[in-house]
Amino acid sequence: MKPTVLAAGTLLLAGSLALAASTTASAQGFKISKPEIVFDEQVDFSAFRTYAWKDSQEPLPNRANHLALTFAVEEELAAKGLEKAPAAEAELFVRYHVKVEKKAKSTAYSGGPSVDSYNVRTMFRVDRVEEGTLILELYQASTRTLVWQARQSEPIRNKKNAESQIRSLVKRIVAAYPPKPAE
Numbered sequence: 421m422k423p424t425v426l427a428a429g430t431l432l433l434a435g436s437l438a439l440a441a442s443t444t445a446s447a448q449g450f451k452i453s454k455p456e457i458v459f460d461e462q463v464d465f466s467a468f469r470t471y472a473w474k475d476s477q478e479p480l481p482n483r484a485n486h487l488a489l490t491f492a493v494e495e496e497l498a499a500k501g502l503e504k505a506p507a508a509e510a511e512l513f514v515r516y517h518v519k520v521e522k523k524a525k526s527t528a529y530s531g532g533p534s535v536d537s538y539n540v541r542t543m544f545r546v547d548r549v550e551e552g553t554l555i556l557e558l559y560q561a562s563t564r565t566l567v568w569q570a571r572q573s574e575p576i577r578n579k580k581n582a583e584s585q586i587r588s589l590v591k592r593i594v595a596a597y598p599p600k601p602a603e
Contacts, residue, residue, distance in 0.1 A: 455572040455593045463560065463567045465598035471502050472510035474559060480518055488583040489516060489590065493556065496594035512567075513559040520552050520576065550576045556593050570596055 459465075473490070480486040493514060494504060502512070527545045551573055558568040570593040577585055 455570045455596055457568070457570050457596045457599060459568040459599040460565075465568070468511045469501070469503060470505035470510050471497060471512040471514050471558070472505055472507040472561075474513040474515040474557075475507065477515050482582075485582050485586065488586045489518070489554075492587045492590035493594070496590055497597075500594065500597055507561075510561050513561055513564070515557045515559065517555040517557075518552060520550055522548055522550055524548060552576045552589075554589055554593065556590075558597075568597065568599060570594075 480489065493516065497514070498504075507513075524546050527547075528542055529545070530542050552575075553571065553573040555569065555571045557566055559565060560567045572589055572593050574585075574589065576582070
């Protein structure tokens with residue numbers, strides 16, 4: 421799946437429209453896909469060396485999950501060569517959004533008496549699952565414009581020990597940074 425390349429003026433609108441599709445984790449029988457990425461093709465991402473958290477960042481209601489998420493993002497950005505800096509010195513601002521939705525997952529299966537092959541029934545099982553979506557955004561500090569956005573969704577597997585799932589999700593998202601321009 422190639423990243424979507426957009427002009428700076430349409431990045432925010434297209435980023436919002438790109439949020440319509442969802443992906444999910446194989447742990448519950450769902451397909452895993454790559455994060456959805458939108459970015460400004462005119463920006464030289466190799467020039468960025470520092471970042472700070474955007475001042476309008478709203479933390480998650482669960483403090484432990486907020487800390488796990490921010491630490492995971494900081495760790496992955498450091499692995500990409502970006503250094504955390506005071507806001508006045510940062511070249512990028514980072515912001516995340518998280519939403520949780522209840523979704524229905526259906527599974528089809530066949531059954532019936534084994535003696536009569538013509539009397540096979542197709543049945544459906546419908547389960548409710550909670551799906552979390554993480555949107556990670558990078559803003560160019562000098563212009564305060566959105567230059568990179570990644571989105572990934574997956575079912576929430578274990579609310580009590582969410583840290584490993586958060587780390588895995590952040591790792592997949594940040595792996596797509598810096599973006600590679602379309603050829």
